[in-house]
Amino acid sequence: MNYTTQMDAARKGIVTREMELVSKKEQMEIPELLRLMAEGKVIIPANKLHTCIEPNAIGSMLKTKINVNLGTSRDCVDLNKELEKVNDAVKMGAEAIMDLSSFGKTQEFRRKLTHECPAIIGTVPIYDAVVYYHKPLKEITSREWLDIVKMHAEDGVDFMTIHCGINKNTADRFKDNKRLTNIVSRGGSIIFAWMEMTGNENPYFEHYDEILDICQQYDITLSLGDACRPGCIADASDISQIEELITLGELTRRAWEKNVQVMIEGPGHMPLDQIEANMRIQKTICKGAPFYVLGPLVTDIAPGYDHITAAIGGAIAAAYGAAFLCYVTPAEHLRLPDVDDVKEGIIASKIAAHAADIAKGVKGASDWDYAMSTARKKLDWEKMFELSIDPEKARRYRASAKPEKEDTCSMCGNFCAVKNMNRILDGEIVSIYDE
Numbered sequence: 001m002n003y004t005t006q007m008d009a010a011r012k013g014i015v016t017r018e019m020e021l022v023s024k025k026e027q028m029e030i031p032e033l034l035r036l037m038a039e040g041k042v043i044i045p046a047n048k049l050h051t052c053i054e055p056n057a058i059g060s061m062l063k064t065k066i067n068v069n070l071g072t073s074r075d076c077v078d079l080n081k082e083l084e085k086v087n088d089a090v091k092m093g094a095e096a097i098m099d100l101s102s103f104g105k106t107q108e109f110r111r112k113l114t115h116e117c118p119a120i121i122g123t124v125p126i127y128d129a130v131v132y133y134h135k136p137l138k139e140i141t142s143r144e145w146l147d148i149v150k151m152h153a154e155d156g157v158d159f160m161t162i163h164c165g166i167n168k169n170t171a172d173r174f175k176d177n178k179r180l181t182n183i184v185s186r187g188g189s190i191i192f193a194w195m196e197m198t199g200n201e202n203p204y205f206e207h208y209d210e211i212l213d214i215c216q217q218y219d220i221t222l223s224l225g226d227a228c229r230p231g232c233i234a235d236a237s238d239i240s241q242i243e244e245l246i247t248l249g250e251l252t253r254r255a256w257e258k259n260v261q262v263m264i265e266g267p268g269h270m271p272l273d274q275i276e277a278n279m280r281i282q283k284t285i286c287k288g289a290p291f292y293v294l295g296p297l298v299t300d301i302a303p304g305y306d307h308i309t310a311a312i313g314g315a316i317a318a319a320y321g322a323a324f325l326c327y328v329t330p331a332e333h334l335r336l337p338d339v340d341d342v343k344e345g346i347i348a349s350k351i352a353a354h355a356a357d358i359a360k361g362v363k364g365a366s367d368w369d370y371a372m373s374t375a376r377k378k379l380d381w382e383k384m385f386e387l388s389i390d391p392e393k394a395r396r397y398r399a400s401a402k403p404e405k406e407d408t409c410s411m412c413g414n415f416c417a418v419k420n421m422n423r424i425l426d427g428e429i430v431s432i433y434d435e
Helices: 006-012 017-026 030-038 079-091 106-116 125-133 142-154 168-176 186-198 208-218 239-257 272-285 306-319 339-359 367-377 381-387 391-399 417-425
Strands: 065-070 096-099 120-123 159-162 221-224 262-266 291-294 324-326
Touching: 006 017, 006 030, 017 030, 065 079, 065 339, 079 096, 079 106, 079 339, 096 106, 106 120, 106 125, 125 142, 125 159, 125 186, 142 159, 142 208, 168 186, 168 239, 208 221, 208 239, 221 239, 239 262, 239 272, 262 272, 272 291, 272 306, 291 306, 306 324, 306 339, 324 339, 367 381, 367 417, 381 391
Parallel strands: 065 096, 065 324, 096 120, 120 159, 159 221, 221 262, 262 291, 291 324
Antiparallel strands: none
């Protein structure tokens, strides 16, 4: 190949297979796609070793994509159950799967994903280092942290969350400006604890150029981790969050200088009235690099319903420029999600993403809604089921309360406004109680 990464190819005017497929999916002309990729505003995460991938692009002007977090933990280590979740997520249209495994045969699971799964695959190497070395955190060396990054690259993952924005300066600022919920990022808390115990600089920050070289070699997208994302609405938009974002902006520029694709991770928990401003600040500081947000969750009081709090925030965030939504399930803050939790989280995120795409005028986004409205007007139930974001649930709900007449539902019956308007406009007589 005459290029190193998708960004390098775009800057050289080379049209890759991945670009051709994305161009068709997004209904975007190749020259425009090349321009946006060359500027870093659109990315196509696709490790050269992940040969079964069905590529997708991420950028604020494209269809909003969703990511599904999965993986084993010490208390739930069933690989088959996690693979079932993966397969369900892909069937339901998730563009990316992020393996957050923190226990068990992590490399076996990761390699199975990159050899069999067509979705974009992401990982967090800092979790796996703790599993792989199986020794006290303080004893892991800077070299060992970096070696796991190389391992994940060789295993074929398409993007990696690297917590390189929290350095000694950020850590000192965090300690000087107390938070209600401290650091809630798992990776952020691990690297903060390691720096505190060893007195060393964050190796991901100190040896960032080496990480960029790995990413360039395998064409891995860097997902610059938000170690200081707010864990409650009281901590939103504080000094620690914004200072880390400024550092991520500088690291983005350095990545682009080596043709490495980048996206920026964002909050977290955040009140509704702060979301727009945060999206605009990120796009300014990071020069339009795609923004990847967890939620944001717009209230802290809904355990068991955080797929809803996240969908509300996600729709607003994406409407104002976020490109990639990390799903949140009803199990957030409570347990590892089961198969049903995963489904509910995906549906909520897909609704948020689609609502945002309509709001920002993504080409073709509202066509789906127009088709559904047309089916509703015609009382074409089969077509409505076919067009539903969750056809199985739509069918089950209607079947659970069969109406007396097939052209209505059990809520309105003969009072159905759609049925009666169709009839009266066709010149028929409407006599609700006599039917």
